[in-house]
Amino acid sequence: MTLPAGRHVIWHTLARHMLLASVVAxxxxxxxxxxxxxxxxxxxxxRVESVARQVAATVLVPMTEQNFVRLDGVGRGHLRDHVSPFLESGTVQRIKVFRVDGDLATVVFSDEPRVEGLSGRQDSQLATSLDPGEVLVRPVPVDAEHRYETGLAGSRLEVFLGFRDAGDNDMRLELYLPVDVPGTTRHAVLVLLPTVLIGLVLLTAATVPLSVTLARRMERDRAEQRASREYGLAAAELARRDVARRLHDGVIPNLAGVGLLLQGVRSAADRQSGSTSDHGWSRRRDLLDRAQNLLAGEVRELRTLLTELLPDEPVGRDFAGALSxxxxxxxxxETTxxxxxxxxxxxxxxxxxEQPxxxxHRVAGELLRNAFRHAQARTVRIxxxxxxxxxxxxxxxxxxxxxxxxxxxxIRRPGHIGLRLVRRxxxxxxxxxxxxxxxxxxxxVTVSVRDPALRSPSD
Incomplete structure (x- = not known):
């Protein structure tokens, strides 16, 4: 079913409006x-930094009272009593204490006994003494050193705090604290997104009348432009037909009559003179001959122009013949x-x-004239x-x-006006x-125009 032009514009505008709103959403x-x-x-x-400070406020004091180089079973038990509540509540997933000697770090205490005694080189941030109260938060690396932490549930961040033990050793407390970034993201999106989308829906609904109004105005402007172009083509066609009619009915017959009169004058004068020795008449006869030949040539040019202005048949029926x-x-x-x-x-x-x-046909004529006048070509292909x-x-x-x-x-320089007109x-x-x-x-030069009525040779 074909919709009326006005309804088609409205539905097309609404579809584009909704599509744009969907993309924006x-x-x-x-x-x-x-x-x-x-x-x-x-x-x-x-949050991790805040929790780490709270944990440190509880466990760092007993840790500073221990000499971790000579830590015995009693000292380990004492430390485990202080860190167990945080581990059991899930506030902390893992605790490590390691001693720093230059850029070498050795784990001396942990709730995971398998990591105690492991050594590794540390980067400059951890190798340098952390100021009191300074907290360093990092993502947990995925490597062999952290293989015992990758199996823990959920995701986590590691937090480092520096202190010195009773033996004045440079120590680091490392805490693994759980985080739930995806859950927090979901919560934030569920809070914010409905409000934003509702606002977008209201804005989309409010701008629909404006879009429809603008679309109708643009369609009217396009329709007026199309009508102006069609009127211009029709006016040009009427002007050509009027010129052709005047040439056919008035100018060409009159010029042909003048040619016949000149021929009659010449014949009558020849009969009356009776002699070819009259040099004055000979010169006048030459002038009459030249005038008659010039007039005949102009009549031929006008007949050619008449044919070009007003083809005998519509060019769309036999386009190949019309081009030939x-x-x-x-x-x-055009060629000499x-x-x-x-x-x-x-x-x-x-x-x-017929209109395409x-x-x-006009475009081909302009392009052929350009090729014949300026190209100095041996072959022109259409x-x-x-x-x-x-x-x-x-x-x-x-x-x-x-x-x-x-x-x-x-192309805009003088000499290519025809191409500019073709382009427009x-x-x-x-x-x-x-x-x-x-x-x-x-x-x-390639040009194309729409022609919904195009037919194949077999049609």
């Missing part, structure tokens, strides 16, 4: 999710020396719609092909020459205009 949802994730990460670091006739007329009128050969290929196309055919089928079908015309070529970037005509019709050329390499 997806983008906003992604941005809110990304923002929620960043917020969750920052919140996790702040056009090339012959232009070759006769050897004329370039013209090769025309209109295979695969039957009848064209007239446009392409190719016409169908592009697509149905309502979106188009006719593509390509005119190629092997002449001197030019720089397309300088094709663009006004919603078609395509492409120029490919370079000095010494010839020129190829």
């Amino acid at each position: 997806v983008v906003i949802s992604a941005l809110v999710t990304l923002g929620g994730w960043r917020f969750a990460e920052d919140d996790a670091r702040r 006739d056009l090339a012959a007329r232009i070759r006769q009128g 020396g050897p004329a370039p050969a013209v090769d025309i290929d209109v295979s695969g196309i039957g009848h064209l719609g 055919a007239v446009i392409l 190719r016409v092909a169908a592009v697509g089928t149905g309502p979106g079908a188009a006719v593509e015309l390509t005119v190629t020459d092997d002449g001197v070529g030019f720089d397309p970037s300088r 005509l094709i663009e006004d019709e919603g078609g395509r205009f492409v120029v490919i050329s370079e000095p010494g390499a010839g020129t190829a």
Whole structure:
């Protein structure tokens, strides 16, 4: 079912409006999710740092009373009593205490006995003494050194605090604290996203009337432009027909009559003179001959112009024949020396719609004139092909020459006014205009216009 033009514009506008709103909603949802994730990460670091300070306030005092180089079973039991409540409540997933000697760190105490005694080199941040109260928060690396932590449930961050034990050894307390960045992100998104999307829905609904109004206005402007172009084409066609009628009914017959009068005057004067020795009459007769020949030539030119202004048949019925006739007329009128050969290929196309055919016929004429006047070509090829089928079908015309070529970037300089007019005509019709050329390499100009009425030769 075909909708009326007004309803089609409204539905098309609403569809584009909803599509744009959907795209914006997806983008906003992604941005809110990304923002929620960043917020969750920052919140996790702040919370972990706060919890680490609270744990340190409880366990660092008994740790500073121990000499971890000589730590015995009693001291280990005493430390485990202080850290067990945090481990059992899940506030802390793992505790490690290691001694720093330069850039070498050795684990001397942990709730996981298998890691005690392990040594490894530390980076500069951990090897350098941490100031009192300073907290360093990091993601847990995925490596062999942390193999016992990767099996713990959930995700976590590691927190480092520096202290000195009773033996004045440089020590580090390492706490593994659980975090739930995905859960915090979900919570933030569930809180923020509905509010944002509701606001977007309200904004979309509020702007629908404005979009429809603008779309209707643009459609009216386009319709007026199309009507203006059609009126211009019709006016130009009427002007050509009027000129052709005047040439056919008045100017050409009058000029032909003048030619006959000149011929009659010459014949009568010849009979009356009776002698060829009259030098004065001989000169006058030469002038009459020249005037008659000039007049006959102008009459032929006007008849050629008449044929070009007003073709005998619609060009869409036999486009190949119309192009052949056009090339012959232009070759006769535009060339004084050897004329370039013209090769025309209109295979695969039957009848064209008359308006697209007239446009392409005029464009082909302008391109042929350019090729004959300026290209110095040996061969000019014209190719016409169908592009697509149905309502979106188009006719593509390509005119190629092997002449001197030019720089397309300088198409606006004097001498290429015809190409500028062709470009504007094709663009006004919603078609395509492409120029490919370079000095010494010839020129190829391709234009296309829509023709829903295009038929194949078999139709």
